[in-house]
Amino acid sequence: MDIAQLYRVFLKHPDVCTDSRKVAKDVIFFALKGVSFDGNKFASKALEGGAAYVVVDDPSVVSDQDDRYILVKDVLKTLQQLAAYHRQQLKLPVLAITGTNGKTTTKELIATVLNRGYNVLATEGNLNNHIGVPLTLLKLRPEHQIAVVEMGASHPGDIKELVDIANPDYGLITNIGKAHLEGFGSIEGVRKTKGELYDYIRKHDGILFVNSDDPTLMEMSEGISRVTYGTDTSATFYAQIIYARPMMLSFRWRQVSMPHDISTHLVGEYNLPNALAAVAIGRFFDVATDGIMEAIAEYTPTNNRSQLTQTDRNTLIVDAYNANPVSMKVALDNFDKIRTDLPKVVILGDMKELGKESLQEHKTILNILVEKSFDKIMLVGKEFGAATENLTSQRQNTLLFESAQDLEEYLEQHPIDQSIILIKGSHSVHLENIASLC
Template sequence: MERLVALFEKHPDICTDTRQIRPGCLFFALKGEHFDGNMFASQALKNGAAYAVVDNYQGTDPRCILVPDVLQALQQLASMHRSRFTGPVLALTGSNGKTTTKELIHAVLSVRYQVTTTQGNLNNHIGVPLSLLKMGSKTEAGLFEMGASHPGEIAFLIAMVKPNAGLITNISGAHLEGFGNLEGVKQCKGALYDYLHAHGGTIFYNADDPVLMQMLEQRTIRDHLVPYGTSKQPVQSALEDGVLVVRVAGYPPIRTNLAGLYNTPNVLAALAVARHYGIENTKAAEALARYIPSNNRSQWIKTGRNALIADAYNANPMSMSLALTNLGLTEGKKKCAILADMLELGASAHQSHRGIVEQVEQMGLDQVFWVGPLFSKAVQELGAAGMCFAKVEDLVLHLGRHPLVGATVLIKGSNGMGLSKLIASGVC
C-alpha cells in the first residue's frame, strides 16, 4: 500500500473504465459479473494511464502494480486518503430521499465551502471510495451518500468515510429482499448513529419521525444532536404551480424546483446543516431555490401536452404512497398515474403492491397505467381500474397511439423498470 499511496500522491486521478482514461491517471482493474478489468490494463496504459493496479497479471510492464485484490486496494487507499483530511465530513443514508437531500445539503454547504461530494448516486462499496479519492487540496468539506441493500454495508462504508457529522433521512421497507424485514433496515442504517455517537460526531435528525426518535432513544444518545422538523420550528409548505414552496420562520420563502410535499423534511434537513455550519439564512434559502433536480428525481416537467411529476428513479411502498398523496394535493382537473413495479421487496412484494393499488382505487384518478407483473397481478386480483402493461415499451407504443393530453401525471417506479425510457420518449 505504501507504493500505491505514493503513486496516488503523484497521480491523484482514478479511472476504472478504459473508455474514460485521462492522461496520467491511475487505472484500477476492477472486476464485475461480466467483466475483468485485468484484461484491459494494457489498453488503459496505451490510452494514457500512468499506472494500472491489477490483481492478475503475468506480464513484465513495471507500470502494472500487482496487489492481492484491486477492490480492497481501492477501498484501503480511500480510507487512508480520508484520514488525512481534517475538515467537516458529513455522511447520510436512509431509505428515501438520500440523493435529493444530499444535493440540497451540497447546495447550502457550497455557499461557504469547496465541497467534494458523491456524484449522482455512486453510494456503494465502489462509488464511495471513488468519491473519497476526489478530495483534493482545494477540498474544504466532504459530503458522502451511503446506500445499502444488505446487512453490514453501511458500517463498512462508514469505516471508510469516517464522518464527523451525519443524518438518516428516514427508515422504511426498501430493499427488504436483502434485509429481510424493517428491523434489518434499522440495524444497518443505524450504524451511522452508532459511529457518530462513539466518535462525538454531530447527528442531524428529523424530530417529526418516530422511527428515528426511537432509534436515538434506544442508543441513549443525548449529546451532539441537531433536530429539525415541523415540531421544532414554524413551517408552512405548499405546492404552488406544481413545485414545493417552504416558509420557515426566519427565512425568506423558499420556492424550490422540487415536485412533492414529501421533500419538505429534506429542505429542513439542509437548513439545519446550513445553520450548524454558520451559513446565513438568506444565503441558504437562495441556494435551495437555485437547486434544480435531475435524473427523474422529484422533477416537475411541463411537456406542452402534460405536467409530469417525474419521480421514477426509485420506489418502495413508503415513497410510492407519499408520491400518490402528493398527486392528490396537486392542482389540476385531470390527474393520472403511471406506476411501475417496486423491486427488491422480497416476501412483502405482493402485499405491498396490493396496498398501493388499494390506495389508488380510493383516489378516483382519471387514468391509471400499471407496468410490470407485480402490479398487474394485484390489479387483476382486486378488480381495480386501469390498464396493465408487461413492460414500459408496450406503454410507450400505446401512448403514441392514444396520447395523454392536459393532465398532471405522476410517473413512479423502481429504476429497474425503465420508466426513464417513457419520459425520454416524449409521448407524455
C-alpha cells in the same frame, strides 16, 4: 506495495479510473472484478491508453519488464484502503448521508447550500456504494473544505463498511422504510443497517442531524449529540408548509423566532424534510441565511427525481428514478392533494427488490389507488400484474402493461392530452422513456 507506498504514487497521479474504456493520460487504473467482467484482462489496454499505473490482483497479467503494474492481493480492498488513507491525511469534515428515501435530493440540497460558504466535494450521481464512496473520497483535494458523502445499502453491513472507509464526523439518516427487502430480509434489517451510521457517530463522538418528526430516528439517536429539524417547535430548526402554490413546495422555517419563507422548485410536501435538513446544516456551518435561502430557492431537481415538466400537451411529475412502498405512497398522496381542473393520470411501474413481501406491497399500493379519484391509472410490470386480480374489474379506467415498451406502443396510438401525469416506478422499469411521449 503497502498503502503508504501506493499513496505516494497516488499523490503524483491523483486521478483514478476503474473503466478501461474511460482511461485518460496519467490515471491510475484499478482493475476491479465483477460477476461478468475482470478488469485484470484490460490492464495492458489501460496502459496503452495512457494510464500511469495499473493496480491488479492477477499475477498472470503482470509483465516483469514493466514496473507500471502494481500487484496487490485484492484490488477492491486496496481501492477502499487507499481512499480511507487519503481521507485521513486531509482531515477535513465529512458528512455522511443515508436513508431509504430522499438521500440523493437531500445530498444535493445540502451541497448546494454549503457551496455558498465552502469549497464542497459531494457525491456525484449515485456513486454511493462500496466502489462509489471510495472513488468519491479519492477526488478530495487540499482545496476542499468539507465533503458530503451519500451512502447506499442493500445488505446488512453495507453502511458499516462505508463509514469505516469515510470516517464521517457528521451523520444524517433521511428515513427508514421498506426497500431492498430482498437483501435486508425485513424492515428491522433496514433499520439495523442504516443505524450503522448512528453507531459509528456515537462511537466517535460525532454529531447527527435528525428529523424530529420521525420517532424511530429520534429513538435511535438518543444519547448522541444531535441537531434536530422538523415541524414541531421543539426542533432546533422547525418549519411549516405554505400552501401558496398547487404543486411546488413552499415553507416557512424558523430558528428561535425569526421566520424565513422559501419557495422551491421541489414537488411535494414530502420534500420538506430534505429542504429543512439543508437549512439546518447550512446554519450549523454558519452559511449566511440569505445564501441558504437563495440556494434552496434556486435548486432544481434532475435525473427523474420529482421533476416537474411542462410539455406541449401535459404537465408531468416524473419520479422514475426509484420506487419503494414508502416513496410510492407519499407520491400518490401528494398527487391526490394537488388542486387542479386537469384530469389526473397515474403511471406506475413495479417496485423492485421487495422479495417475499413484493406481492403484498403491490396490493397495498393498489388499495390506495382504489381509494383515490384519479381519472386514469396505467400499471407497468409483472409485479403489479400479479397483484391486480380485482382492481381492473373495480376500476374501468385502469390499464395493465407488461413492460414500458408495451405502454409506449399504447401511448403512440392513444396519446394523453391536457392532463397532469404522475410517472413513478423503479429505475429498472425504464418509465423515464414515457415522458417523451406525454
